[in-house]
Amino acid sequence: MTDTTTRLLIIGPPGAGKGTQAAQIAQRYGVPAISTGDIFRANIKGGTPLGQQVQAIIERGELVPDTLTNEIVADRLTQPDAAPGFLLDGYPRNVEQVHALDNMIEGDSLDAVVLLEVDTDAVVSRLLKRAELEGRADDTEEVIRHRQHIYAEQTAPLVELFSERGILVAVDGLGTVEEVAERIATGLDSLLTSKAGR
Ligand SMILES: Nc1ncnc2c1ncn2[C@@H]1O[C@H](COP(=O)(O)OP(=O)(O)O)[C@@H](O)[C@H]1O
């Protein structure tokens, strides 16, 4: 039987607009958008044991330990709404997490990866604006710079790995939400169609 699931990931530096685009992609492909950052923030807000465990780490802009993050994702992916597939946002974020995801899933763990490319200086001002609107504790300039540093060191290397797997769709993240969404849809459709033909 052919695999009819759609497993997607959106990746890119902090402030690239992943969350905004994730919602649109998820709707288009009929899969849930799963954001580890959103899961952690909801737990912090709700004062759960997990929230208490990760709050200080997130406020410093550090990564939550892999074992904990992997467990959260593995659990989330067994929920019934993820049966047709998923769009991950914020996970995997390093090589260790890629291996963990590969082990969670039978067959190809990801069908396509959208890389949202933006200029990091441009996104700092975006994030500072968001901080005024949403008041995220990790959106101070110092923490933003630290998160970008971690992205460059730990997450950016994944791009080559996904490119080697032939599943990377690189998209210019500059423009209106609609313009970027259109580019993503075009790129994803063509990759997924060419894969389906194989
Ligand atoms: N996969 C992950 N591994 C470890 N920590 C994570 C992961 N996803 C989110 N976090 C924690 O949550 C914070 C916010 O994540 P996220 O909302 O994805 O940020 P952004 O979208 O701004 O890049 C991260 O800085 C990190 O502390």
Ligand SMILES: [Mg+2]
């Ligand atoms: Mg986000």
